[in-house]
Amino acid sequence: MIRRLVSTAALALMAGGIAAPALAQTPPATIGERYVPAPWWMRDPVIASMGFVRTEVQANRAGFSATFQVVDRSVTDASRAAADRVRALSQALAAYGVDKVRVETTLTTRPLYDQYRDENGVLRDNVRSDRIERYQADATVIITIRDVSVLERVYATVLASSPTSVGQVGFNLEPDNELITWLSGEAVKDSANRARAAAANAGASLGPVRVIDPTGRACQTDVLAGWPSYSSGAGLATTVDSSEVVVTGSRMERSYASPPPPPPPPPPGAAPTEDQIEAARLALQPPLRQITDSACVVYGLSN
Numbered sequence: 001m002i003r004r005l006v007s008t009a010a011l012a013l014m015a016g017g018i019a020a021p022a023l024a025q026t027p028p029a030t031i032g033e034r035y036v037p038a039p040w041w042m043r044d045p046v047i048a049s050m051g052f053v054r055t056e057v058q059a060n061r062a063g064f065s066a067t068f069q070v071v072d073r074s075v076t077d078a079s080r081a082a083a084d085r086v087r088a089l090s091q092a093l094a095a096y097g098v099d100k101v102r103v104e105t106t107l108t109t110r111p112l113y114d115q116y117r118d119e120n121g122v123l124r125d126n127v128r129s130d131r132i133e134r135y136q137a138d139a140t141v142i143i144t145i146r147d148v149s150v151l152e153r154v155y156a157t158v159l160a161s162s163p164t165s166v167g168q169v170g171f172n173l174e175p176d177n178e179l180i181t182w183l184s185g186e187a188v189k190d191s192a193n194r195a196r197a198a199a200a201n202a203g204a205s206l207g208p209v210r211v212i213d214p215t216g217r218a219c220q221t222d223v224l225a226g227w228p229s230y231s232s233g234a235g236l237a238t239t240v241d242s243s244e245v246v247v248t249g250s251r252m253e254r255s256y257a258s259p260p261p262p263p264p265p266p267p268p269g270a271a272p273t274e275d276q277i278e279a280a281r282l283a284l285q286p287p288l289r290q291i292t293d294s295a296c297v298v299y300g301l302s303n
Contacts, residue, residue: 045301046210047199048219051191052294053183059171059286062145064155066163070137075109078137083107086139088271089161093143093154100147101154109137138164148286159280160272173289180293187295188212195299207300219296 068085072078086105093103111132113125143158145151151169159166175183192206199206211218272280 045204046298047195047206047301048296048298049191049195049198050216050219050294050296051187051189051194052292053186053190054290054292055183056288056290057173057175057179058148059173059289060146060148061172061174062148062151062169062284062286063143064158064169065140065142065167066158066161067141067165068139068161069164070139071112071134072137073134075111075135075137078135079107079109082137082139085161086141089141089158092157092271093141096147096150096154100145100150102144102146104142104144106140106142107137108140109135112136151286152281152284153277155284156277156281157272160276169284171286171289173291175291179291183291183293184295187293188297191295191297192299195297199299199301204301204303207302209297210300211296211298213296213298216294216296218298 068082070078070081070085072081090103090105093101112134113127114131114133115123116126117123141158141163143154145154148171155169196206213219
């Protein structure tokens with residue numbers, strides 16, 4: 001509701017019986033009994049500009065896993081044999097340093113029961129403690145590559161160790177602080193270019209910076225129009241924070257490289273030789289990942 005307030009001078013003239021024109025003021029729009037003030041930076045003409053930047057960066061993380069499986073009549077012997085197969089490999093990978101390669105090893109065992117066919121001919125396990133025939137031990141090595149320059153050699157080293165199975169290689173991007181800062185700066189530069197061009201096309205000149213808003217709210221239409229949600233803080237649409245980097249696609253969606261057939265296995269517990277590593281080596285080029293950022297800047301305008 002817009003209220004019309006009559007000035008005290010007009011009221012005095014009307015009380016004295018002297019005809020006088022009605023003097024009125026129109027305050028800002030109200031919500032109930034509460035005024036919604038305009039932002040301080042909108043007292044003069046302004047232009048709000050959203051800047052955007054998009055670039056492609058090579059993935060800087062990779063990971064895969066390998067499993068060594070051993071079956072034996074004794075659970076102790078099976079576990080020991082599986083551990084022996086990964087011990088030399090783990091030591092070889094640890095030599096790269098945790099800043100380049102991180103290795104996580106897990107060992108699991110499970111019983112293999114005697115099997116029989118039921119009346120329908122379906123093969124079933126005779127799940128009884130006295131019907132255990134053998135034990136299966138799986139030693140799994142989970143490898144995270146933090147320096148993709150060593151990816152090919154690490155992958156070849158694992159293949160040369162003749163694991164029972166090797167997982168696919170997945171890539172992802174972890175932007176560092178330097179890249180995030182560069183993206184933020186480029187987004188602000190783009191905002192200035194857009195605002196300068198818009199002001200020139202409108203016959204005005206770009207003035208000083210009024211607001212640099214990392215949340216993007218200052219560039220939303222409801223804020224510029226003094227909409228009620230600006231005062232209440234409800235219903236505001238937000239843009240990407242300039243301190244965040246959005247990586248296109250989900251990180252669960254990875255680029256994969258299928259492993260070639262493994263070379264002849266080395267002796268159990270022995271590290272692969274240089275010839276075996278080179279024989280298993282193949283090209284693994286990290287893919288490009290697209291990243292974006294945005295910035296909201298409000299400038300003053302002058303004629």
